[in-house]
Amino acid sequence: MATTSTQSTAEILREKILEGAFPPGTILRQDALAQGLGVSRTPLRTALAELARDGLVTYEANRGYTVRGFNVDDIRAAFEVRANLEGLACRLAAPRITEAQLDRLQRCVSEGDAILSKGILDPEDLAPYRRLNVEFHETIIEASANPWISDFVNRTHNVPLASDRVFHWEDHAIIFRSHNDHHRILRALRTGDAMRAEALMWEHVTYAGDVLVEHVAPKITDRQAPVTLQSMDTETP
Amino acid sequence: MATTSTQSTAEILREKILEGAFPPGTILRQDALAQGLGVSRTPLRTALAELARDGLVTYEANRGYTVRGFNVDDIRAAFEVRANLEGLACRLAAPRITEAQLDRLQRCVSEGDAILSKGILDPEDLAPYRRLNVEFHETIIEASANPWISDFVNRTHNVPLASDRVFHWEDHAIIFRSHNDHHRILRALRTGDAMRAEALMWEHVTYAGDVLVEHVAPKITDRQAPVTLQSMDTETP
DNA sequence: CGCCTCCGCTTTGGATACAATCTTGTTCTA
DNA sequence: TAGAACAAGATTGTATCCAAAGCGGAGGCG
Numbered sequence: 001m002a003t004t005s006t007q008s009t010a011e012i013l014r015e016k017i018l019e020g021a022f023p024p025g026t027i028l029r030q031d032a033l034a035q036g037l038g039v040s041r042t043p044l045r046t047a048l049a050e051l052a053r054d055g056l057v058t059y060e061a062n063r064g065y066t067v068r069g070f071n072v073d074d075i076r077a078a079f080e081v082r083a084n085l086e087g088l089a090c091r092l093a094a095p096r097i098t099e100a101q102l103d104r105l106q107r108c109v110s111e112g113d114a115i116l117s118k119g120i121l122d123p124e125d126l127a128p129y130r131r132l133n134v135e136f137h138e139t140i141i142e143a144s145a146n147p148w149i150s151d152f153v154n155r156t157h158n159v160p161l162a163s164d165r166v167f168h169w170e171d172h173a174i175i176f177r178s179h180n181d182h183h184r185i186l187r188a189l190r191t192g193d194a195m196r197a198e199a200l201m202w203e204h205v206t207y208a209g210d211v212l213v214e215h216v217a218p219k220i221t222d223r224q225a226p227v228t229l230q231s232m233d234t235e236t237p
Numbered sequence: 238m239a240t241t242s243t244q245s246t247a248e249i250l251r252e253k254i255l256e257g258a259f260p261p262g263t264i265l266r267q268d269a270l271a272q273g274l275g276v277s278r279t280p281l282r283t284a285l286a287e288l289a290r291d292g293l294v295t296y297e298a299n300r301g302y303t304v305r306g307f308n309v310d311d312i313r314a315a316f317e318v319r320a321n322l323e324g325l326a327c328r329l330a331a332p333r334i335t336e337a338q339l340d341r342l343q344r345c346v347s348e349g350d351a352i353l354s355k356g357i358l359d360p361e362d363l364a365p366y367r368r369l370n371v372e373f374h375e376t377i378i379e380a381s382a383n384p385w386i387s388d389f390v391n392r393t394h395n396v397p398l399a400s401d402r403v404f405h406w407e408d409h410a411i412i413f414r415s416h417n418d419h420h421r422i423l424r425a426l427r428t429g430d431a432m433r434a435e436a437l438m439w440e441h442v443t444y445a446g447d448v449l450v451e452h453v454a455p456k457i458t459d460r461q462a463p464v465t466l467q468s469m470d471t472e473t474p
Numbered sequence: 475c476g477c478c479t480c481c482g483c484t485t486t487g488g489a490t491a492c493a494a495t496c497t498t499g500t501t502c503t504a
Numbered sequence: 505t506a507g508a509a510c511a512a513g514a515t516t517g518t519a520t521c522c523a524a525a526g527c528g529g530a531g532g533c534g
Contacts, residue, residue, distance in 0.1 A: 041518095
């Protein structure tokens with residue numbers, strides 16, 4: 001593999017933090033962490049600097065890195081921005097989207113239809129549907145031909161519990177409605193109706209944020225107390 | 238000072254790249270660079286990792302960091318996003334902006350009036366006016382109470398020749414019109430007219446992007462050829 | 475009794491040394 | 505002569521070592 005030790009530790013740490021393995025406020029002891037990850041402190045430190053730039057950890061000179069805590073308002077704010085950015089992506093994409101990209105969107109929508117047609121949402125169908133969902137959104141952003149949108153929306157996923165990694169929609173009705181949004185967005189893009197595509201996408205993302213905040217709120221409020229911990233359950237493979 | 242060597246080299250490098258000291262495509266030889274900056278390779282490397290995360294340099298494993306080139310489309314795209322984000326900031330700020338923040342905006346506008354009332358733009362007034370301009374925009378973003386907007390707009394400044402550091406408006410008419418936008422935006426915010434504030438800000442930023450692209454376009458097109466260079470004119474203070 | 479200082483320990487930051495990878499120029503072969 | 509293989513040098517990536525800055529507790533002083 002052409003990947004360096006720094007990159008892999010950054011990725012592992014990012015995953016761990018995003019899935020909530022470290023309580024917010026945890027101060028990351030470099031020696032222990034490095035040992036746990038099986039690397040030296042040097043690559044760990046540059047990885048941490050990167051995560052700090054992404055806002056996942058905070059840094060204080062000579063005092064190290066601590067896991068950042070997010071509250072509900074941060075998540076709400078993230079979706080506020082995301083709704084606007086993805087709406088903008090739709091507006092920009094509408095006049096310039098290619099046939100190939102439309103085909104890809106169509107495929108996402110059709111395969112989603114197939115999954116949802118069962119009437120219930122099989123737990124094992126969740127991962128595939130999630131993938132389709134991600135591809136749908138990413139394709140539109142790609143079609144907008146604005147690399148900044150892509151970058152910023154991705155950063156917006158750098159929030160524990162709020163990324164696409166976790167899917168909080170057990171409710172079939174909600175997911176069905178959301179999928180229906182995709183149908184309409186695709187049609188608007190196909191007909192070049194930029195404004196309609198933007199409005200649909202804005203509501204689509206805004207509502208997803210509402211649902212997520214509702215689901216996630218009770219889990220967060222009590223995790224704000226700063227905790228000091230440096231242990232890790234690393235199963236080195 | 239409580240700043241570490243890594244932070245200062247990151248800042249210095251960021252400045253140098255933003256002001257165009259390194260032609261795009263320049264391969265940043267770590268040993269030479271570190272020596273030029275008077276630090277070892279360790280802090281330099283973490284600084285570079287940070288800049289890579291900001292998109293100022295690109296990284297390839299085992300092949301080092303190279304200065305990224307931006308073309309006119311990248312700049313245009315940045316302003317597209319910025320116009321929307323700052324517009325959003327206005328929309329969010331309108332209903333919740335505080336009296337203190339309105340006062341700050343008023344002060345920016347009034348002091349700007351004083352500077353521009355001369356009828357011509359003194360070169361030595363340019364820096365102060367630039368500062369007022371930055372404060373005006375930052376205050377509104379702060380008033381939006383959405384930290385993501387602040388972060389993303391700042392990232393949007395990470396483009397050589399396109400940040401607020403350089404002011405390309407020699408034209409008094411343009412700067413005067415832009416300042417007049419500030420007047421109107423402030424009034425809209427004061428009266429809680431979110432939509433109007435958003436529309437004004439959108440046009441304000443979009444036009445600034447147009448002007449900048451026009452000024453900067455000829456300087457960029459010919460700098461795209463990848464150059465290999467590692468020398469630095471460092472005057473260590 | 476409370477606060478302040480000092481000293482040792484812990485932890486982080488930076489420099490150097492070493493390993494791994496890439497680059498380049500040369501030589502050998504088809 | 506073109507191209508591939510190889511080897512030496514250069515360059516990056518990682519580990520280790522040392523310095524400097526925080527932290528905490530013991531002891532002294534008001």
